[in-house]
Amino acid sequence: MSVHEDIRRLTAPDIRARKGGEPIVCLTSYHAHTARILDAYCDVILVGDSLGMVMHGLETTVPVTLDMMILQGRAVMRGSKRALVIVDLPFGSYEASKEQAFASAARVLKETGCGAVKLEGGRRMAETIAFLVERGVPVMGHVGLTPQAINAIGSFRAQGREESDWAPIEADARAVADAGAFALVLEAIAEPLGRRITAEVQIPTIGIGASVACDGQILVLEDMLGLSPRVPKFVKRFGDLGPAIEQAVKTYAEQVRARSFPGPENIYPMRTKKTQG
Numbered sequence: 001m002s003v004h005e006d007i008r009r010l011t012a013p014d015i016r017a018r019k020g021g022e023p024i025v026c027l028t029s030y031h032a033h034t035a036r037i038l039d040a041y042c043d044v045i046l047v048g049d050s051l052g053m054v055m056h057g058l059e060t061t062v063p064v065t066l067d068m069m070i071l072q073g074r075a076v077m078r079g080s081k082r083a084l085v086i087v088d089l090p091f092g093s094y095e096a097s098k099e100q101a102f103a104s105a106a107r108v109l110k111e112t113g114c115g116a117v118k119l120e121g122g123r124r125m126a127e128t129i130a131f132l133v134e135r136g137v138p139v140m141g142h143v144g145l146t147p148q149a150i151n152a153i154g155s156f157r158a159q160g161r162e163e164s165d166w167a168p169i170e171a172d173a174r175a176v177a178d179a180g181a182f183a184l185v186l187e188a189i190a191e192p193l194g195r196r197i198t199a200e201v202q203i204p205t206i207g208i209g210a211s212v213a214c215d216g217q218i219l220v221l222e223d224m225l226g227l228s229p230r231v232p233k234f235v236k237r238f239g240d241l242g243p244a245i246e247q248a249v250k251t252y253a254e255q256v257r258a259r260s261f262p263g264p265e266n267i268y269p270m271r272t273k274k275t276q277g
């Protein structure tokens with residue numbers, strides 16, 4: 001008899017339908033084991049290109065490749081069953097043309113089995129978003145602070161802290177929504193602007209350093225667990241895993257050096273032969 005576990009994964013339309021409803025819980029994950037833990041509590045697991053910094057120690061997300069995203073996307077899909085898994089399109093994999101974006105998105109969907117892609121940029125990406133959506137690729141947008149543009153913007157500073165700066169960010173958010181994205185990340189923008197965009201656009205907004213009024217929130221898992229050495233102001237540390245990991249590693253090193261690990265419970269004795277009477 002085969003046992004079929006009837007767990008349906010959330011889809012982009014499910015998330016789209018949550019506009020104005022119960023807050024959408026999102027976190028990043030790049031591994032099967034953390035994805036398994038998140039899956040019970042999160043609506044969305046984002047395989048973010050922040051993996052460049054978190055997993056690889058890079059300074060920015062710019063060097064991250066499509067192959068890196070696909071590898072970790074597959075791991076997260078294996079570890080999760082219920083959450084919508086979204087994979088970031090990395091810098092250089094979608095900006096050149098809408099055809100390039102479709103080819104990259106198609107690889108991500110086919111090779112990982114995830115349910116949607118995310119890309120950065122507002123008005124300049126609207127045509128591409130519409131092109132992808134028309135061809136069956138659910139797209140999450142990302143405006144405000146867009147880390148892939150770090151070389152052009154110069155720093156990871158919050159956006160829209162002067163009211164005179166709001167108009168282009170609002171125009172970006174509207175363009176992404178009008179192009180057919182199913183949700184929109186608002187990163188590091190002034191709180192009243194996050195609130196205003198959330199009220200203005202018809203798709204769920206997912207805040208990271210935006211506003212509690214957003215339709216959902218996202219953080220980088222390692223940041224909120226206290227594992228990242230430097231974190232932006234918008235990160236709240238919900239855990240402090242660094243000292244716990246250090247203590248475990250220290251104890252392991254001590255026990256290896258003292259030859260008290262492995263103990264009898266961690267080794268394989270020889271099988272005892274049954275004597276025939």
Ligand code: KIV
Nearest residue numbers: 028048049050185220
């Ligand atoms: O790459 C990432 O982790 C992200 C989130 C911070 C939204 O894009």
